[in-house]
Amino acid sequence: xxxxxxxxxxxxxxxxxxxxxxxxxxxxxxxxxxxxxxxxxxxxxxxxxxxxxxxxxxxxxxxxxxxxxxxxxxxxxxxxxxxxxxxxxxxxxxxxxxxxxxxxxxxxxxxxxxxxxxxxxxxxxxxxxxxxxxxxxxxxxxxxxxxxxx
Numbered sequence: 001x002x003x004x005x006x007x008x009x010x011x012x013x014x015x016x017x018x019x020x021x022x023x024x025x026x027x028x029x030x031x032x033x034x035x036x037x038x039x040x041x042x043x044x045x046x047x048x049x050x051x052x053x054x055x056x057x058x059x060x061x062x063x064x065x066x067x068x069x070x071x072x073x074x075x076x077x078x079x080x081x082x083x084x085x086x087x088x089x090x091x092x093x094x095x096x097x098x099x100x101x102x103x104x105x106x107x108x109x110x111x112x113x114x115x116x117x118x119x120x121x122x123x124x125x126x127x128x129x130x131x132x133x134x135x136x137x138x139x140x141x142x143x144x145x146x147x148x149x150x
Contacts, residue, residue, distance in 0.1 A: 105139040
């Protein structure tokens with residue numbers, strides 16, 4: 001017959017996360033992470049500042065895709081012209097869109113609420129036109145109001 005103890009079973013003590021760190025390394029960030037962080041948030045000299053620099057580095061292509069995904073379905077489903085739409089992109093803010101249908105092309109005006117977003121749009125203008133042309137199957141002409149006019 002097996003004896004069973006009436007005392008609670010002892011479990012191994014959970015390791016404290018502090019015990020797993022090397023002594024003397026508290027608060028130290030690896031050099032690679034420091035360099036990456038600096039690149040993402042450094043001002044690129046355009047005056048756009050930290051918010052926009054991080055956006056460019058983290059996903060200009062993702063932002064272009066998000067813009068196209070918000071605008072193209074509205075254009076394809078619109079019944080009334082010109083189409084007026086408000087788009088919102090994370091870290092870039094609001095963008096007002098005015099879309100006109102022409103014979104075999106689309107004419108789109110994008111007006112950003114923030115100056116740095118307008119500068120970003122100016123820098124990716126051709127990529128946005130290309131992405132929308134690909135999605136819609138017709139030529140897209142993109143107009144941007146002069147940066148700093150608002």
